[in-house]
Amino acid sequence: MLYSPVNTIWVLVGAALVFFMQAGFSLCEAGFTRAKNTGNILMKNLMDFCIGTPAFWLVGFGIMFGAGNGIVGSFDPLIKGDYGHILPSGVPLWAFAIFQIVFCATSATIVSGAMAERTKFSAYCIYSAAISLLIYPVSGHWIWGGGWLSELGFHDFAGSTAVHMLGGVCAMIGAAILGPRIGKYDKNGKPKAILGHNITFAALGVFILWFCWFGFNGASTAGMDSDALMETAGRVFFNTNIAAAVACCTTMIFTWVRYKKPDVSMTYNAALAGLVGVTAGCDAVSSVGAAGIGIVCGILVVLSIEFFDKVVKIDDPVGAVSVHCVCGAVGTVLTGLFATGVTTEKGLFYGGGLHFFQVQTLGVISVTAYVAIVITIVFLVIKHTLGLRADKEDELTGLDISEHGLLTAYAGYAMLPDISEEDGDEPVMVAQGVPVAEAVEVKKMPSLLDGMPKITKIAIICKEHKLEALKTSMMNLGIKGMTVSHVLGCGVQKGKPEYYRGVQVETTLLPKVQVDIVVSKIPVRSVIDVAKKILYTGHIGDGKIFVYDVENAVKIRTGEEGVDALQDID
Numbered sequence: 001m002l003y004s005p006v007n008t009i010w011v012l013v014g015a016a017l018v019f020f021m022q023a024g025f026s027l028c029e030a031g032f033t034r035a036k037n038t039g040n041i042l043m044k045n046l047m048d049f050c051i052g053t054p055a056f057w058l059v060g061f062g063i064m065f066g067a068g069n070g071i072v073g074s075f076d077p078l079i080k081g082d083y084g085h086i087l088p089s090g091v092p093l094w095a096f097a098i099f100q101i102v103f104c105a106t107s108a109t110i111v112s113g114a115m116a117e118r119t120k121f122s123a124y125c126i127y128s129a130a131i132s133l134l135i136y137p138v139s140g141h142w143i144w145g146g147g148w149l150s151e152l153g154f155h156d157f158a159g160s161t162a163v164h165m166l167g168g169v170c171a172m173i174g175a176a177i178l179g180p181r182i183g184k185y186d187k188n189g190k191p192k193a194i195l196g197h198n199i200t201f202a203a204l205g206v207f208i209l210w211f212c213w214f215g216f217n218g219a220s221t222a223g224m225d226s227d228a229l230m231e232t233a234g235r236v237f238f239n240t241n242i243a244a245a246v247a248c249c250t251t252m253i254f255t256w257v258r259y260k261k262p263d264v265s266m267t268y269n270a271a272l273a274g275l276v277g278v279t280a281g282c283d284a285v286s287s288v289g290a291a292g293i294g295i296v297c298g299i300l301v302v303l304s305i306e307f308f309d310k311v312v313k314i315d316d317p318v319g320a321v322s323v324h325c326v327c328g329a330v331g332t333v334l335t336g337l338f339a340t341g342v343t344t345e346k347g348l349f350y351g352g353g354l355h356f357f358q359v360q361t362l363g364v365i366s367v368t369a370y371v372a373i374v375i376t377i378v379f380l381v382i383k384h385t386l387g388l389r390a391d392k393e394d395e396l397t398g399l400d401i402s403e404h405g406l407l408t409a410y411a412g413y414a415m416l417p418d419i420s421e422e423d424g425d426e427p428v429m430v431a432q433g434v435p436v437a438e439a440v441e442v443k444k445m446p447s448l449l450d451g452m453p454k455i456t457k458i459a460i461i462c463k464e465h466k467l468e469a470l471k472t473s474m475m476n477l478g479i480k481g482m483t484v485s486h487v488l489g490c491g492v493q494k495g496k497p498e499y500y501r502g503v504q505v506e507t508t509l510l511p512k513v514q515v516d517i518v519v520s521k522i523p524v525r526s527v528i529d530v531a532k533k534i535l536y537t538g539h540i541g542d543g544k545i546f547v548y549d550v551e552n553a554v555k556i557r558t559g560e561e562g563v564d565a566l567q568d569i570d
Contacts, residue, residue: 019105022109028206035198040404071147121404135166157236179315180314206271206272239287290338301323339356344356460514460531467515477527528547
């Protein structure tokens with residue numbers, strides 16, 4: 001076979017860009033979730049690629065591209081067979097293979113975002129392997145390996161269905177079986193916001209993904225050695241960009257009207273929604289068609305996130321189901337409407353009739369059904385054997401510590417707010433470690449008032465994951481306010497040793513939470529007894545309680561002093 005340097009370089013550059021999408025997914029998912037799970041998210045995105053690579057090399061590639069039948073390819077461990085029937089013109093087998101491996105890893109990594117913050121790492125590794133070994137290769141054979149859908153004329157240029165919808169369906173089923181994160185819904189089923197800890201991470205992740213998408217879609221031409229291929233590549237690049245940009249503008253306006261302010265996180269999700277939606281037909285539609293897909297996806301992603309959050313009650317921390325499953329499916333179907341006939345048969349809006357639209361719809365339905373059935377079996381087997389969901393205490397503590405022994409991803413400092421352990425409890429909102437309302441209302445003053453009833457401050461130092469239970473018990477006791485601070489400290493045991501790269505980490509100062517409560521009418525002993533009951537485990541590190549006499553208290557807003565300043569507290 002005579003190889004083409006231009007085509008080979010083009011495919012390899014595209015493979016490198018698609019590989020770098022793992023960085024984008026890592027940052028995006030980490031930013032949209034809580035700090036206590038950052039290391040776990042990053043680890044999962046790494047292992048998607050590292051597990052998927054040997055899995056696809058050993059089994060998946062042959063199943064997807066082997067010369068089998070219309071349903072499945074062939075079993076070809078280590079890619080030793082002849083793939084001349086499927087190789088792009090002038091592209092060597094191993095260049096094509098690495099390009100397909102990075103696509104496979106992209107499909108698997110989509111799942112981690114929707115199932116974030118409550119999935120066992122061991123379970124995640126198993127179902128990630130299952131996606132790369134079997135699920136992705138079989139449906140991929142139907143679409144790109146010469147299978148029955150490709151014979152019908154189904155068109156998915158770079159993977160709206162083959163990659164993104166597949167990953168989104170797996171994410172939806174997994175999130176549904178897992179159930180929502182602790183505190184996501186109150187006792188009445190109303191969703192509560194669990195804020196992502198770093199919007200900067202999320203934004204950078206989206207920009208990386210947008211940049212890499214030019215390789216994801218553009219290099220899917222698999223060549224640049226002819227006028228036709230160069231023209232197609234230019235069209236693909238332009239349509240990819242215009243769909244994402246228009247989707248962002250649409251979502252910005254839509255959320256501005258709907259929520260009275262333009263929503264930042266939704267607008268960033270919209271960029272990915274537009275990219276996913278146009279991926280199926282970026283070679284086949286005009287710029288107008290690409291913009292139309294962007295508009296549809298820009299509105300749909302908002303409504304879909306609300307639908308899954310409020311109606312179906314599937315907890316998806318990053319919006320992966322809406323972005324990848326919903327917009328991937330819709331973008332594939334819309335190709336049957338907007339295709340101009342330049343690389344496929346004409347779509348319905350361009351005089352092509354219903355045939356192409358029906359084939360696109362059939363492809364989406366069949367892939368969805370296949371993936372949903374197989375991944376459900378995989379998840380249920382894991383759930384009833386190894387276990388799919390992390391323990392309640394591990395989830396509250398954070399998967400960084402429970403799954404990886406990582407104190408935090410931020411050198412020992414954990415971040416709040418967190419969500420209540422019990423449904424129906426409101427979160428304690430913390431800014432720089434101090435509740436904003438309390439910081440301006442309560443302040444210790446150096447003056448002494450004769451005859452003033454006794455005021456006592458109780459400082460409770462405890463583990464972070466016990467905060468919500470402690471807060472709830474204090475509220476039930478009648479205390480209406482408290483100050484929560486992040487602190488570092490240790491007792492006589494000098495902390496528990498942890499290891500990083502095999503070297504012991506000096507952990508003499510461990511992250512704790514300090515809860516300050518000031519009382520006058522409520523008995524101090526009642527507060528102490530309730531706190532001891534809630535915090536006691538019998539293990540090292542349960543915490544301590546300190547009791548102080550308070551000279552005075554002044555409410556800055558009204559000028560009230562003494563017990564009068566505490567009326568809103570106890």
